[in-house]
Amino acid sequence: MKILITSGGTREKIDAVRSIANHASGSLGKQIAEKFLAQGHQVTLVTTKTAVKPARQPNLCLAEITDVSSLIQTLEPLVKTHDLLIHSMAVSDYTPVYMTDLDEVQQAENVTELLSRKNSQQKISSAADYQVLFLKKTAKVISLVKQWNPQIKLIGFKLLAGVSKDTLFAAARKSLINNQASYILANDLFEIKADSHHAFLIGHTEIHEAFTKSEIAQLIYEKGIQND
Template sequence: MKLLITSGGTTEKIDNVRGITNHSTGRLGKTIAEKFLSEGHQVTLVTTKSAVKPSDHPNLSTHLITNVDSLITTLEPLVKTHDAIIHSMAVSDYTPVYMTDLKEVEETTDLAQLLTKRNTETKISSQADYQVLFLKKTPKIISLIKEWNPNIQLVGFKLLVDVTQEELFQVARASLVKNKAQFILANDLTEITGNQHHAYLLNQHQAFEAFTKDDIANLIYEKVTEND
């Protein structure tokens, strides 16, 4: 099986010094990749420079990306040539458009006009006490995967924070249906500490429980390969 895995977290630039990112380390993606490699599968890992990665392996190829735009450019041709994708990367929901001091915002009579502006400085000045950062929504990568390759087996991820199991399952299954995924790995940030990682691998009718990253990797391996 040719398996594609995304892991780590994207970073959206504010200027050449600053950026918006998240706390994803890539550890779960690394663990999943190592499981498939240990079973003799070909693995392509799309990740970031700072994310943890498996050791070099003859069946492993790695592609580094930075932001959502580079992720799309890298991922689209790969999706078209792989059998399954484990999309565990934490993708930025928003990207910076323009950052300015509060005074400019207060003095403007047309906020929409500010959205047409772009910062040109290599490093935006930090003299102002307050800055306003305008953001725009990025494309949902998971929603593009089946458009690129309707036949690829898709395992998506849904992370919420401090919710009931009922809400977690409801949101995850909505994502499963919307994005035509075979499985969604549903997890709550409050139940992730170190290697402890309580999660559920869901399809439309079943929920398979895991308690560690190794459990998750083994569970995903079992379900993705059971009809291989």
């Protein structure tokens, strides 16, 4: 099988020296990739420069991205040529539009007019005590996958923080249906520790529980190669 995996976390640029990023390390994606590689599958790993990665080997192809825009540009042609996508990357929900000092915001007659402006400086001045950063929602990459390739098998991820199991499961099932996925890996940030990772692999008719990254990788491997 030709396996496509995303891992790590995207980074959205504010200016030439600043960006908004998340804390995703890519460690789970790395273990999942290693599981498929160990069984002789061809793996393409779409990841970031700072994410951890498997050792280079003949069946592994690495593609590095930075932000959501580059992820979409890189992912679309790959989705069209692979059998299975495991979308474990932490994708930024918002991207910077304009950053300015608080005085400009307070003086603006129409704050929404500021959304049409762009920062021209390579490095935005840090002279002001307070800055306001306007953010714009990014595209939901997982929602594009089946548009690019209706035949690809999709395993997505849903991460929430400090919620009930019912809330977590409901969010996972919504993603499962909306994105036409085969499975969604549902996990709570508060249940991810250095030596443990509690998660649930949720399908349309089944739920599987795991307690470590190794168990998650094994579950995803087993369900990924299984015929639906």
